[in-house]
Amino acid sequence: MSVTEKTPFDEAEWQAQERALRDPSARDIDPRDVSYRRVANALRSSPRSEPPADFAADVAKRVARHEAGIEPLLSRILLAAFVVISAILLAIYGSAAWQALGQGMAGGGSGWVLAGAGCVALSWIASRGLGWVVGAGGRTRVA
C-alpha cells in the first residue's frame, strides 16, 4: 500500500486539519480552517449503519450449534477408535514389534530414531517460541 508522491504532505495544512477536528469553535484565523471545519463536521456526522438487533444472538447461536454439532462428536469417536485399535494391535503384535524395534536399533536404526525425536523437539520449541513472540502484545494476527 504505497503512498503516492503526488500530494506531498504539508505540515502546516495537517495542523489546520487537526485544529478543525479538535477545536471546532475556535476563532478562525486561516481560511483553510473554515473549509476543514466543514470537512471535520461532515466526517463527524457521517452516517453509520448499525448491526441488526438480532446479530449477537445469531452469532452466539451459530457458535453453540457448532459446539454441539457433529465435529466435536466425530473427534471424540475417532479418538476412542484410535485408542481401542492401538490397544488391539499392541496386544496382537506388541512383542513382535518390540523385537523388531530392538533389532533395528542394534542395526544402526537408532540414528533415525534420534533424528526423528530431534525434529519433534525442534518443532515443539519453535511453536512455543513463536507463540510467545506473537502473543507477547496480547494480540495475535489470526486472520
Added chain:
Amino acid sequence: MTDASAPDRNTLDADRALVAAVLERRPGAFERLVREYQRLCWHIVDRMVRHPEDTRELCQEVFLRIHRTLHQYRGESALKSWIAQVAFSVATRHLERKRLPLVDNDGDEGEPSLAERAGSGFDLESSVAGEQINACLHAAIDTLPPLQRTLLALYHLEEMPISEIAGLTGLAEGTIKSHLFRSRKRLRDLLESRIGVPT
C-alpha cells in the same frame, strides 16, 4: 484525541473477566462479548466493503474467528483492539479476493476526480446549506477507496489515536497520517471547487 493508546487497567480487567467467562463457557458470555463489540466490528467492515449482506456475513466470520482463537488472548492489550484488527483483516482479505483496490493514487491521469465521482446526481452549487454540504461530503466520502474511508472513520468517528490505528491495520503511523491528510485535502478541494473559498 491523544496518541496514548494504552488501555487503562479497568478496561483490561473487564476484558480478561469477559474472556475468562467465555472460555469457561458460561451461559450468555459469548453473546455479551459480541454485543459489546459488534458495533465497532460492523463499522470497520461496513466502511471497508460497503455491502450490507457481505458486512453481515463478514462480521459473523470475525466473531467466529474470535471465538476459535480466544484462548490466545493474553489480556495485555484491549480486546477492542484485537477485535478491530481481526475485523480489518477479514474485510481486507474479502476485498483482495474480489480484486477490489484498497487504495488509489489521487491525481492519476484517467481517474475521475473526487468531484466527478461524488458530483453525479448532486448539485452542490445550488445547495450550500449546512446539511446539504454534509450530504455531498458524505457522498464524496463514500467514493473514497476502502482504506482511506476506513481510516477516516476510525480517526473521526471511533476517535482512535493514530498509534492504535497503526496497531490494528499494520500500517506505519506516517502512512496513516498521509492517507488522512490526502483524504481530507481532497474533500476540502471538492468543497471549495463547488462553493468557492470561504470568507
